[in-house]
Each structure stands twice: as C-alpha cells, then as structure tokens.
C-alpha cells in the first residue's frame with residue numbers, strides 16, 4: 088500500500104503534494120514525507136505518524152520548489168519511524184515507493200560491499216542507492232532509474248528525483264498503481280485518482296513495466312528498455328467534490344448516506360424499461376460463453392469477500408451453476424482446478440489488491456475466463472480481466488468499506504440475472520419481478536437510512552460491551568460476517584459473525600448477560616429458524632438486537648431491541664440489512680473516540696501480499 092504523489096510544473100509543489108497525500112492517507116498513515124527541488128538542492132522532510140505531523144513540521148521548516156514528491160506509509164519492512172519514512176535518500180537521489188522489493192536483501196548486501204551505507208530497515212532504500220550507484224557511473228539519471236528497475240524484483244510504483252537534475256522526475260510502475268495527471272504545462276503523479284482530481288481530469292494510467300520521464304514541461308513515456316510508449320489520457324468523470332466530506336463528520340458516514348445515489352449509478356443503463364434483460368456493457372462474454380461455464384469461482388479479500396459470499400447465493404439460485412468462494416490469498420496457493428469451463432470473478436473495490444490480482448493471474452494462466460467487479464475504473468484488476476462490471480460507487484475514502492460493498496451486491500444481482508438469462512434458468516416472470524424490485528432499491532435504501540435514525544441511541548445502550556456476536560442465515564450469514572468485520576475494523580471491539588444455525592455448535596457457550604447478539608432475521612424460508620436461534624440466545628440471558636423486515640409487534644417481546652427496516656425481494660434484502668450494521672459500527676466507533684476513517688493498522692488498498 089502506501090501512497091505516493093509527485094508534481095512537476097511552474098507552481099509550488101508542497102501544497103499540491105500535501106493536499107494529494109491527504110487524499111491518499113487511506114492507503115496508510117504510519118509516517119509521511121516530502122522532498123522538493125528548490126533550485127539549490129533537494130530538501131527532505133519526514134515525520135512519524137499521520138500526515139498532520141508532517142504538516143506541523145512544515146510550518147516550522149517550510150520547503151519550497153516546483154518539483155517534488157511525497158509519501159504516506161503503511162509499514163511493511165521496518166517499523167513506523169522517521170528513519171523508515173519515505174522519501175529515502177542516497178546522496179543526490181531521492182525516492183518514494185509503494186510496493187515491496189523482494190530481492191532487497193541481496194541488492195543491499197551487494198551495495199554495502201560497494202561502500203553504500205544504509206540508514207533504514209526498508210526495502211525501498213535499495214532503490215535510491217542503486218539509482219545513485221548507476222548515476223555515479225553514467226551521469227545519466229533516466230538510464231540509472233531504468234537500469235535499477237530492471238534489477239529489482241517485486242512490486243513498485245516509484246517517483247524519483249535527482250539533485251543534479253533540477254525540474255526532472257522519473258515515475259514508473261510494476262504491480263502497484265500509478266496514474267499521471269496531465270495539466271497545462273504541469274504534470275501530477277499519484278497512486279490514485281482522487282489525489283490529483285482537483286487539478287485535472289485528464290489521466291494516463293501507466294501499465295506495468297512503463298515509465299514516465301518528466302523534464303521541464305514535457306513528458307515522455309517509455310518501457311524499461313527505453314522504447315517509446317503511446318498512451319492517450321482518459322477523461323475521468325468523478326468530480327473533486329466526490330472526494331470531499333461534503334459536510335459530514337466522517338467520510339464513512341457520507342459514504343453510508345450516499346448509498347441510494349451510488350446504487351442508482353450501479354443500475355443506471357443496465358435495466359432497460361421493458362424489463363427483458365440486464366445490460367452489462369463491459370462483461371465481454373457472449374451468451375454462448377455464459378452457457379458454457381461449468382463452474383464459477385468468486386475470489387476476493389475482506390469486505391469484497393463477503394460480497395462474494397452473497398454472490399454465491401445469487402448465482403447458484405438464479406443461474407443454477409455451482410459456485411465456489413475463495414479468499415484471494417488462499418486461492419492461488421492451492422493449485423485451484425480452473426479450466427476453459429471455469430469463470431473466475433474477482434471482486435475488488437480498489438482493483439489493486441495484490442492477492443486478488445495474483446488470483447486473477449492464476450486463473451487466466453490456467454486458461455479460465457476472468458471477469459472483475461471493480462469500483463476503480465482502469466485499475467489493474469479491471470484492465471487484466473476479460474471483462475469488467477464497474478460498480479460506479481464513486482470514490483470511497485473511508486477505510487471501512489460501505490457503499491463499495493452494497494454496490495458490489497447489486498453488481499452480483501445484475502450478473503446473476505444476466506447469467507440466468509443466458510443459461511435459460513430464469514423465467515421472464517422471475518426476471519421481471521427482480522428487475523421491478525431493483526428499480527425501487529434506491530428509495531428503499533433511503534427508507535432504511537431513515538429507519539436507522541436512532542442508531543446512535545442503540546449504540547449507546549451497548550457502548551460498554553467488549554464482545555459482540557452477529558448471527559444470520561442463508562444470504563444474511565455473509566451480512567452477519569460483514570457486520571462483525573465493520574465493528575472490529577473501526578471500533579476495535581471483538582466481534583464474530585456466525586451462521587445462526589451453527590451457533591449451537593460452539594458460540595452458544597459464550598452467551599451470558601454481557602454479550603449483545605445482533606440477529607439479522609429477514610422474512611424468507613429460514614425466518615422461523617432464525618427466530619428460534621434468537622430464542623436460544625434469550626433463554627441464556629444474552630441481549631438480542633434484531634434487524635428485521637418483519638413488522639409483527641409480537642417480535643418486540645422477543646428481543647431487547649427491534650430495528651424494523653423495509654422489505655424487498657429476498658435477493659435484494661442483503662443490501663438493506665447491511666445499512667443498519669454499517670451505522671451501528673459507525674456510532675460505536677464515534678462513541679469510543681476511534682479514528683473512524685483511518686482505523687489503526689488498516690489500509691484501504693492492500694497492494695502487498
């Protein structure tokens with residue numbers, strides 16, 4: 088992970104870089120640093136902890152220059168400290184890096200033998216020393232970086248400055264994201280679009296093994312061998328306001344409340360008025376191909392993996408094809424059975440998660456077809472897949488995923504309908520009724536948000552609890568897992584999600600009057616069974632909070648808190664039940680005073696394995 092920003096142009100670089108880093112803090116916040124070319128040399132300033140510490144340092148030690156680089160770190164090699172903070176400097180060469188250099192120990196030994204001395208525990212520092220070594224030999228900055236990048240193994244997005252070459256910068260990527268923003272005689276470099284969206288919407292997405300050379304007001308793209316590369320800029324439709332808090336206290340809250348809009352965008356243009364079929368423009372698979380699959384793998388990490396668990400229900404139910412769900416970091420190490428008859432679907436908000444990207448490559452390497460469900464347009468996973476369904480959730484900045492998750496659920500419904508249609512497992516009537524329900528989804532989400540307006544009070548009742556259990560069954564079991572994950576991520580409260588029917592095989596032993604149990608009970612075929620599980624909890628003194636679309640007053644005596652939400656077709660219910668759980672976690676976190684948008688130890692985009 089980590090976030091990098093670079094600027095070359097006529098304006099002062101520091102405010103542009105700091106502002107960009109603010110938008111990238113979701114990628115890591117263990118330390119931050121900046122380096123600028125000020126006409127006399129390169130100034131480097133670094134601080135441990137969040138960006139605000141670097142900003143304080145800049146107030147007392149301002150730096151200047153119209154060419155610079157910056158970094159916000161998520162520690163992998165070397166603990167969070169000033170010494171391990173980027174930019175890393177070797178003599179006149181200064182580097183920021185996102186990724187992991189796997190052969191850094193070998194390179195380091197070699198460089199130490201040649202007389203280099205290292206001042207950090209990071210893998211990154213070898214890059215600065217190696218560039219410096221080649222530059223000392225040749226006096227050619229660009230070729231020194233190119234040579235270095237052919238020697239390193241692993242993943243990188245880098246931006247490099249050279250003290251002897253004012254106004255010049257090299258940026259390159261392999262395995263970690265990097266986007267170039269093209270302005271009027273100025274260029275921006277960043278790990279992600281929101282960091283530079285304020286300045287330009289014209290973006291060039293570098294491919295692996297490509298490099299950009301900035302000299303004055305020109306940019307040249309090439310591969311590591313120096314062969315020219317042509318890549319036209321794409322105009323990004325996101326607007327800068329989408330990456331701001333817009334009056335909300337936290338990005339997470341804003342993103343929860345954006346869900347009616349986000350889901351309307353996921354649906355836009357995909358469900359025609361005649362309700363005959365769904366249209367998935369980027370799927371890239373014909374009806375014949377969709378019919379030919381014998382097996383589907385759904386592969387993802389974290390919250391996206393929970394979306395995949397819901398996706399299994401949808402695809403198996405509506406398209407009648409067997410689905411296996413895998414955690415991306417497990418998938419490729421177990422030699423999965425993938426062939427031409429397998430469709431692998433990668434689910435990733437960022438489209439850059441290293442494990443999910445590796446799983447995609449594994450599936451494609453075995454001749455399987457691969458399709459991505461992604462939020463970030465032109466991300467690595469989106470580009471390398473045979474087809475993509477964009478969720479169109481807009482930028483998600485809060486580290487804990489909310490709108491990206493519910494839009495993934497909607498993307499799965501659309502895909503399951505499309506597959507079901509192509510495979511003739513879905514009647515016109517069924518398709519028509521789900522499409523009709525989909526059309527009401529944004530307003531039902533609005534109603535669900537309204538139904539949750541007292542969530543803060545509910546959170547207050549249980550504010551002292553140290554453990555939580557979340558129960559759900561069928562398509563609500565993944566929602567129970569997601570509810571527990573949200574709570575863990577942002578409020579640091581221990582929580583477990585469990586299939587309600589499995590509770591009797593273990594977790595029931597935990598139940599006492601100190602344990603709040605959140606039950607997701609929707610009116611489907613397992614409603615009564617979940618209801619019985621709730622009774623089992625109550626019988627043992629557990630406190631029950633139930634989230635349900637059942638308006639029966641009789642429920643009130645059966646649970647300590649009943650949170651009624653609207654009803655919709657069962658296939659779509661997981662979207663609605665997610666919302667109270669997001670808000671519950673949010674309010675717990677606020678009550679506990681944690682850092683909601685940037686919870687400790689986490690990062691939004693995990694580009695390391």
Ligand code: G6P
Pocket residue numbers: 388389390391434435436437438439440443486487488689690691692693
């Ligand atoms: C990190 C984030 C999670 C996210 C997961 C997968 O762990 O903190 O919120 O669900 O990565 O990310 P992706 O971008 O692939 O969906």
